[in-house]
Amino acid sequence: MKIGVLALQGAVAEHIRLLGQAGAEGVAVKKTEQLQDLDGIIIPGGESTTIGKLMRTYGFIDALREFAGRKKPVFGTCAGLIVIAKEIAGQEEAHLGLMNMIVSRNAFGRQRESFETDLAIQGVGDDVRAVFIRAPLIKEVGEGVDVLATYKDEIVAAREGHLLAASFHPELTDDYRLHAYFLEMVKDYN
Numbered sequence: 001m002k003i004g005v006l007a008l009q010g011a012v013a014e015h016i017r018l019l020g021q022a023g024a025e026g027v028a029v030k031k032t033e034q035l036q037d038l039d040g041i042i043i044p045g046g047e048s049t050t051i052g053k054l055m056r057t058y059g060f061i062d063a064l065r066e067f068a069g070r071k072k073p074v075f076g077t078c079a080g081l082i083v084i085a086k087e088i089a090g091q092e093e094a095h096l097g098l099m100n101m102i103v104s105r106n107a108f109g110r111q112r113e114s115f116e117t118d119l120a121i122q123g124v125g126d127d128v129r130a131v132f133i134r135a136p137l138i139k140e141v142g143e144g145v146d147v148l149a150t151y152k153d154e155i156v157a158a159r160e161g162h163l164l165a166a167s168f169h170p171e172l173t174d175d176y177r178l179h180a181y182f183l184e185m186v187k188d189y190n
């Protein structure tokens, strides 16, 4: 299995490392042509505004919409979750607008800019290590979206068919169970 990690900005190497631990080959994706031979892609954390701008510059908006349109799995973590959302609260435009949910940026407030916790994630585990850094949350999910995890009653992980989203950074831990879960999705859709 060959999984891309969108490498325009953000935590790329860490995802590649965890994909390796979970048993897949991870490749840094800088050009749209590379999407041709990928089985799935991860859009990493970083700064969603920057990632969005670079995606527009390098033709990734159309290319990734086409990729997801072919039912190739897409996993957005943190800023990546914002990038794949249909709607971003308080912002006029979405980026890829793929997943049926409304997300809120920097939703945990200044006093909790970053923290770590163990989460119960449906289908993944009861104690999955999660690192939150200026994290977004999912305010609302639409039809077809399953909530996979909550933290203090807020939605922090969800899935819609071949699309997976997490508010946190699974790649900053050694816990690769969420990556393994994504690889199962990739198997199902390829």
Ligand SMILES: NC(=O)CC[C@H](N)C(=O)O
Pocket (backbone or CB within 6 Å): 044, 045, 046, 047, 048, 049, 077, 078, 079, 080, 082, 105, 106, 133, 134, 135, 136
């Ligand atoms: N760690 C992250 O990816 C932070 C996301 C960032 N706060 C944003 O809005 O894009």
